[in-house]
Amino acid sequence: MTDRVRGYPAFPKGPRRARTWWGKAWVQAVEDTSLDQGQMRLGRRFAVAGVVGTITVSPGRLAAAVYDTEDTYRTSVSLTPLSDAEWGRFLAQVAAKAGHIAALIDGDVPHDLVAAADDAGVQLLPGIGDLDPECTCPGWELPCRHAAALCTQASWLLDADPWVLLLLRGREQAEVLAELQLSDTEEPRSVGVPATEVFAAPVVPLPAPPPLAALGPLPEFDPVEGVDVEALRWLVADAAARARELLLTGELPVLDEWHDRVRMACTVADPGLTARLAAVGPGLPRAMRAWGYGGSAALTVLDTPWSPSKAETARARRAWEGEELPVATVWRNRWTVEAEGLQLRFGQDGRWYPYREEQGVWWPAGPPDRDPAAALSDLMT
Numbered sequence: 453m454t455d456r457v458r459g460y461p462a463f464p465k466g467p468r469r470a471r472t473w474w475g476k477a478w479v480q481a482v483e484d485t486s487l488d489q490g491q492m493r494l495g496r497r498f499a500v501a502g503v504v505g506t507i508t509v510s511p512g513r514l515a516a517a518v519y520d521t522e523d524t525y526r527t528s529v530s531l532t533p534l535s536d537a538e539w540g541r542f543l544a545q546v547a548a549k550a551g552h553i554a555a556l557i558d559g560d561v562p563h564d565l566v567a568a569a570d571d572a573g574v575q576l577l578p579g580i581g582d583l584d585p586e587c588t589c590p591g592w593e594l595p596c597r598h599a600a601a602l603c604t605q606a607s608w609l610l611d612a613d614p615w616v617l618l619l620l621r622g623r624e625q626a627e628v629l630a631e632l633q634l635s636d637t638e639e640p641r642s643v644g645v646p647a648t649e650v651f652a653a654p655v656v657p658l659p660a661p662p663p664l665a666a667l668g669p670l671p672e673f674d675p676v677e678g679v680d681v682e683a684l685r686w687l688v689a690d691a692a693a694r695a696r697e698l699l700l701t702g703e704l705p706v707l708d709e710w711h712d713r714v715r716m717a718c719t720v721a722d723p724g725l726t727a728r729l730a731a732v733g734p735g736l737p738r739a740m741r742a743w744g745y746g747g748s749a750a751l752t753v754l755d756t757p758w759s760p761s762k763a764e765t766a767r768a769r770r771a772w773e774g775e776e777l778p779v780a781t782v783w784r785n786r787w788t789v790e791a792e793g794l795q796l797r798f799g800q801d802g803r804w805y806p807y808r809e810e811q812g813v814w815w816p817a818g819p820p821d822r823d824p825a826a827a828l829s830d831l832m833t
Contacts (some may be wrong), residue, residue: 534574
């Protein structure tokens with residue numbers, strides 16, 4: 453049995469946020485479970501302020517001390533470990549595709565692995581209500597700001613090491629690798645030759661290379677009349693990029709002509725293609741910048757104003773007023789701080805997209821955030 457407890461040093465003070473899709477999924481699970489978004493905002497501030505101590509991770513639990521003014525609180529978050537039967541089904545999904553274990557070792561969690569595990573009845577990532585926070589502070593919130601800070605830093609741990617998630621679900625990395633090695637045979641597979649023997653062995657000279665074969669004349673041909681060779685080269689490069697995306701994510705978004713034109717300009721990144729696409733219609737530079745920050749959703753926010761519901765507008769106003777942000781003029785989904793030349797646009801995906809005025813034109817100015825206060829503070833720093 454391997455040691456199923458791991459300690460991770462405290463994160464230093466400084467701005468940081470979840471980068472990977474699984475780290476963001478963890479944050480989303482916390483936010484969806486939270487009964488008070490104000491505590492979540494305080495928790496994010498605590499996380500970047502460096503007041504969370506060493507984080508201890510073990511099956512079903514992560515814990516840390518959180519320092520708040522003159523008090524120190526013991527904070528933990530629980531996540532139900534997988535049963536032995538669930539672990540068996542999950543390991544079968546990992547073993548079914550050679551790239552899965554290689555991706556985990558490289559610090560990646562493939563979308564298709566999580567989807568395959570879900571199909572087998574194994575929920576690897578937490579969902580709504582799966583994370584159970586506890587804290588010794590007198591607060592009654594769920595989670596309190598101390599637990600929210602711990603959950604925020606846990607997403608940073610998951611960014612750096614997805615094995616943290618598997619340890620929370622009950623198995624340490626060495627156990628998982630050992631079980632995968634024994635999954636196809638009753639006897640352990642060969643562990644190879646000790647490195648000391650390899651380096652002690654004399655160097656064996658390589659055989660002489662075989663003689664080069666005559667290549668013969670290269671084929672000569674002219675492009676078929678009417679075929680734009682340069683455009684064909686761009687299409688091939690774009691097809692290769694889309695094939696890679698399909699392999700990584702298992703799906704390709706369905707886009708209209710304008711969104712696909714912007715996507716292609718950003719993907720191929722060829723000045724000749726950009727110039728040709730820009731000639732078809734105006735606004736391509738701004739659209740490319742929006743796409744770079746948030747893909748198709750960000751491009752929709754750039755192009756299309758819409759009217760959020762009264763409940764969404766009320767939540768935004770509470771967040772805005774709670775953070776004592778500058779006075780903003782509100783028109784539909786756009787909140788403009790005219791004195792600062794800044795603007796936030798609320799997307800139909802529930803995120804806030806920052807904009808900055810440049811020579812009388814609103815330009816996308818950064819990645820979106822679910823917290824309008826955080827999105828605006830990034831612009832003002």
